[in-house]
Amino acid sequence: MTPVAVVTGAAGGIGAAIVRRLVADGFAVAALDVAPPADEGVRAAVEGGTVGWWDCDVTDPIAVHDTVAAVVARHGRLDALVNDAGLLSGRASFLETTPEQMHRFFDVNAVGVLLMTQACFPHLRDAEAGGRVVNLGSRTFFTGGPGQLAYVASKGAVIGMTRVMARELGEHRVTVNAVVPAQVETPGTQAHSGPEVFARTRSQQAIPDPVTGDVVAGTVAHLLSPDGRLTTGQCVVVDGGGLLR
Helix, strand or coil: CCCEEEEECCCCHHHHHHHHHHHHCCCEEEEEECCCCCCHHHHHHHHCCCEEEEECCCCCHHHHHHHHHHHHHHHCCCCEEEECCCCCCCCCCHHHCCHHHHHHHHHHHHHHHHHHHHHHHHHHCCCCCCCEEEEECCCHHHHCCCCCHHHHHHHHHHHHHHHHHHHHHHHHCCEEEEEEECCCCCHHHHCCCCHHHHHHHHHCCCCCCCCCHHHHHHHHHHHHCHHHCCCCCCEEEECCCCCCC
């Protein structure tokens, strides 16, 4: 039977690349976002009926519950969840960071992961080949990302949550991993970083090629494949060898 995957933050950028890759790999994809699809390929897939589209705010428990229920009602199963929805950040001193900003970043980047995974778990537990969860992290958790305190802290929470969930869900044969890319040139990141920032990042890599959404999507696809069935609790860095950790 056709495996079913839910992808959040699917309107553009990395999320859209993941949607396209999973469709190519034979998944039935339920794409979620609060914005309409901006990626041409995803928009065409939605209009053609290849991809299902749901307007869903991952911070809203009722919306999350109802959306997951609708996906399962349509497809009859759920095999994988990719938590890509998140807020990006500009740069300002931590001295200027407000409690409201901290709460907002944690609400979207971390609590959204919690709510989606909780809602999907009963169905992932029943997946024939074992359920899969992939959370999108950020390399800034390891590099410190000056000026991005709330963002970095919330993405660090995602890595911690990944490890805890992997331990707790392992007995149900559900894997949970985090994919952590370097800077990917998307409209969202380009709003906060110029070409010189991306060039400087590539210059520090062992392989100085751009890390694209398609490259990240390939790593996600591996973790969702049968070959990823015993990889869990891991933080997979996709950055051309920038960190070498």
